[in-house]
Amino acid sequence: MSRQKRVMAVGVAVVLASAVAPPLAAADAAHTAVPKIQWQQCPDDKHLRCAMVPVPLDYADPRGKKISLRLVKRPADQPNRKIGTLFINNGGPGGSAADFAVGAGDLLGASTRQRFDIVGIDPRGIAGQRNCLTEGCGSEPVVCAAAPEDPPGPPVPTIAFPRSESEVNAQLAFDDFYRGLCDKRGNEILDHMSTADTARDMDLMRQAVGDRQLTFYGISYGSVLGATYAAMYPNKVRALIVDGVLDPVAWSTGRGDDAKYVASARFGSEYGAWESLHSSFAECDRVGAARCPAAGQASGKFHKVVERLKQGDVDTPNGKLNYQEVMGTLLGAMYGPGNYPLIMDFIEAMHQQIFGAARVPSRAGDAWAKLRAAERPAVPTFGEETIAPTFHGVLCADSVNPTDREAPIRSAAHAEANGPGFGELWSWISSPCVNWPGSSKSAFRGPYTVKTSTPLLIVGNTHDPATPISGARALNGLMKGSRMLTLDGWGHGTLRMSECVTGKFESYLIHRKLPVPGTVCQTDAPLFPAAS
Secondary structure, three states: OOHHHHHHHHHHHHHHHHOOOOOOOHHHHOOOOOOOOOOEEEOOEEEEEEEEEEEEOOOOOOOOOEEEEEEEEEOOOOHHHOOEEEEEEOOOOOOOHHHHHHHHHHHHOHHHHHHEEEEEEOOOEOOOOOOOOOOOOOOOEOOEEOOOOOOOOOOOOOOOOOOOHHHHHHHHHHHHHHHHHHHHHEOHHHHOOOHHHHHHHHHHHHHHOOOOOEEEEEEOHHHHHHHHHHHHOHHHEEEEEEEOOOOHHHHHOOOHHHHHOOHHHOOOHHHHHHHHHHHHHHHHHHHOOOOOOOOOOHHHHHHHHHHHHHHOOEEEOOEEEOHHHHHHHHHHHHOOHHHHHHHHHHHHHHHHHHHOOOOOOOOHHHHHHHHHHHOOOOOOOOOOOEEOOOOHHHHHHHOOOOOOOOHHHHHHHHHHHHOOOOHHHHHHOOHHHOOOOOOOOOOOOOOOOOEOOOOOEEEEEEEOOOOOHHHHHHHHHHOEOOEEEEEEEEOOOOOOOOHHHHHHHHHHHHHOOOOOOOOEEEOOOOOOOOOO
16 A cells, blocks of 8 residues: 555544644653763864754654654853753754754854854754764655656756646646655655654753753744644743744644645745735835835836746846746845845846837846845755655645645635735645645644743744745734734844844843833844945
8 A cells, every 4th residue: 555545544534633632742752762962073163063863753653763863053152151952943844953053143142142052953854964973964864766667757847836738737747746756765754754743853852951941943934843842832831932934824724715725825925925025116116216226116117027027038148037937036035135136126127128228238137147146945946866855745744735636726826816926936836735645644733822831932024025924923813922023124034134133032032031012123224225
């Protein structure tokens, strides 16, 4: 019996049970032996400590097979005043929290790095490679690898998201191949990758470092991990910050009619991206052309360029540009607030090239090259023969998704109506989750309405292109006693954007002091700085 058939046989029972109680309660993992962490000096940095730590593959069988997790620790600057360990997660899913630990102390404030060891755990299935003690180290990787005797699969789609009938059919064919490969050739970690499994790992590491309760900072998908831990272990929270927040209900089950759509069409990310871009157009027009090249109907220029791109590729001195590539690059660039001037420069250059006087020299190629160099990839990528489903292995295990083949198409249309230009991109990210072969029997899907031993600090950015502030507001409404802190700015999350936010983080992490209700911090730098 294939993995997919096994999972489908129990899928209905799991979904129904999750509405009443988590399929594997935190208490069920309580009998797991606490490992001893053997810290060693990291080979790449003498100030860091590294370790590989065994944990159960399946917490329902804690004495069974073990897998290894990679940990990196940045020791507290003032060990004699150390409060404990701050665990961190930088999101994804698929990001290496162990690698993030290297620079996280510089992002979270001087007082934080003085008073806490900062520890990143590579989530199960995620194989980061920096500061490795041995060749090939990393947390147990998830892999779906083709065997030599397997027939070749369809080519990996090279577009950011499909639009035409032929592109949609090619994406659906690849999704079928991807799921089939994971069903036949996926290693056993694929059935044990839920966020709840990672929360159990984190609680085990909390015990291993000797902390009575957890101190945690998570950004982006790390907010799902933080919310899941808080809901599973409400009495074990010492201080817990979630930043760039995803609504955990939207992530896991959705609400009402949301069940008709694939998971990433429920997050509101398409609207977040649309709002972030269009509010930046308004700011561009406000500050004027001296600070923002596209000022003077910036939104109108963008829409004219986009409509032309939808009609076909546009030639630039540096090559052809197409609609999907441009929208995907814009989304990745919007993650960093410092990239918005580059976005406006590109829009202005493209507008001049397409609609300006014939004698205007084209800057579009150079502007595009600068934008591509600055962007942060916002979507998962795949290889030809080996697929590492670090993103889908988690999201698809965590979330309830429709099972009909038309679901991704329906979801794309729904999301595109909510966030024109970005809905198709965001919704197709989770198209493989339709009939995903990995098991979700250990996933946690609520309830999230709990009162924690220390109230959570929930942080939202007013113009976040990936996790709109609605996610922070939703979690704030779910978690009893939690406090919301708002940053009035652009970009994804709040790290490095505001000394005001950093100060609130330090006060909460060290003294567990929450900011005053309704606190709104400002960014340290304007979106469009004045020319020096």
